[in-house]
Amino acid sequence: DAGVIQSPRHEVTEMGQEVTLRCKPISGHNSLFWYRQTMMRGLELLIYFNNNVPIDDSGMPEDRFSAKMPNASFSTLKIQPSEPRDSAVYFCASSLVGGNIQYFGAGTRLSVL
């Protein structure tokens, strides 16, 4: 059974460019979470969806960040324009609604130069 799938695994871009990160949750899971991990701040929840609907986006740092979940099997996190301080590892996780056990994807390492 495939786990949470994220792409790309690595992304290097220049400041000001648009970055799109992708996530496919575990089949049957209807909650999806986007996290950002840095050495300074640890693992932070950015936004999460239940049944494709955004429930809590209070962790989204600013308007440059947006997330969508057009269907149950796909979500995107977009940064436009990107800045060097956005450099981090971005994880996607999924779970069942009503369940607290979250399963993480392999992450996308983003470097903004």
Added chain:
Amino acid sequence: QKEVEQNSGPLSVPEGAIASLNCTYSDRGSQSFFWYRQYSGKSPELIMFIYSNGDKEDGRFTAQLNKASQYVSLLIRDSQPSDSATYLCAGPPGFQKLVFGTGTRLLVSP
């Protein structure tokens, strides 16, 4: 104050010893806690969760929850070099939403 706090370590133990990892939390309403293990360059992996006061054992791992004192601990018995990783404690401040500690790095020396 962060909602979930951990000592960043590193915690160094010799192979075969018991490693004790601790976590404190500020939200008295938190009902459940999770321990994730994260190897360097990898994603967090759930190893234990605990919902009630007391101990929960799973193989070499024991999670302990003390709601009165607001701390959670993870004991790893017979520590192995392969246990060397960062251990993240997480608790929900609300339904589904997890807050993670910054993690404790564990080093098990052969």
